[in-house]
Amino acid sequence: MHYQQVVITVTQDKVDKLSDALIENGALSTAIEDANAGNDDEQPIFGEPDMPTEQVWQQSNIVALFGKHADIEAIVSAAARDCGIDMPHYYLETIPEQDWVRLTQSQFDPIQISSRLWITPSWHNQPTEPGVINLQLDPGLAFGTGSHPTTHLCLQWLDKHVHGGETLLDYGCGSGILAIAALKLGVGRACGVDIDPQAIRASQDNALQNQVDAEFFLPDDLPAAQQFDIVIANILANPLRMLAQMLAERTRTGGEIVLSGILAEQTEELSEIYCQWFDLNSPITLDGWVRISGRKRA
Known part of the structure; x- marks a missing residue:
């Protein structure tokens, strides 16, 4: 009808x-x-x-x-x-x-992030090439299916910089995609934080689907004073401003921070804030969105 x-x-x-x-x-x-x-x-x-x-x-x-x-x-x-x-x-x-299920599924194809990292909805065949790391992720209640440029920027950083055994905090985890990817790439422990209980549930479901052991918390439930080797936050410029000191405190000395959700015109301001604690790399831009990363000074 x-x-x-x-x-x-x-x-x-x-x-x-x-x-x-x-x-x-x-x-x-x-x-x-x-x-x-x-x-x-x-x-x-x-x-x-x-x-x-x-x-x-x-x-x-x-x-x-x-x-x-x-x-x-x-x-x-x-x-x-x-x-x-x-x-x-x-x-x-x-x-x-229309067949709404088929219509929705047709809008989500596999996404290639790098030569080895893919995001594939469950209704598509999974890549089988040797060395391929696949994230199985379906669109759902929480933001983050891997299609947005800011997610690409963060996943590309993880693909290049995770060496194995690190601890990671994903602040504003949405669907849990970054924490899940980090675990599949070899980090030893990954925690995600989000203000939305639905995002926490979606992240837990996605971790189970991908057979990884990630931990997800509401902000007040994250263990106090715990620091991480990598802190990654793919949110928006205003919360990145407000949360700067907290994110810096959650990063161990010598650890790395990765920030996205930043428009090109917001880069200079955010860099000035975070350079209080971090030696920053050159910003990386994709489709008007920017990734800022750096290492925490002693």
Whole structure:
């Protein structure tokens, strides 16, 4: 059966109420997206300990799904009336019936990170060439399937610099991909930290799927004062600013730090912050994103 999809752009003070009202008046589902995604006004949302967290974008799109015969005009009007707002403008399109599982799977092909490191969804054949290291990772609840340039930058660093037996902290682990890759490349112990309990669960599931023994924690559960040979954080520039001292303290003297989630224009500022503790290498850039790495001074 065909479906009808409605997109309504609203301000942050209306998004939750209108989304709930659409469900109450017959929407099959709703999703909230950044109305400015993909342009200069895109608004990243994140949260870290002791930092204020934005819960919704200033301008959001409510994407609501309806059955083929739903009276969209009447439902949107009723939902607006329930919220005490004027009838909003909306965009309507028809969604044809599809095999959604196959459609989703078709969007995720194996990804080659280096000559030996691959990321392969479970529905694809695994590479069998001698010496190949494969990460089996399916898209899920947590960010990080390996397709983003920042993930590539971090995985490429690990592929080149892990020698075996190191301890590693992946701060902002998302899907756990970096900790899992590090273990498969030979680190002795890998811990991941994330503020999102769903990310912790997804990381644990992915570690089990890849048959590695990684540890994952919420920030307050990571053992205090523990230091690591490698600290890697693929997050965003603002939390990297706020967490700089903590990440430096988690890196042992002589250990290495790897940072990404940084736009090219943010490189100089982040480098100035981290050079307080680290001798930094030249930044590496991929598709406008930057990796900063360095060794902690005595």
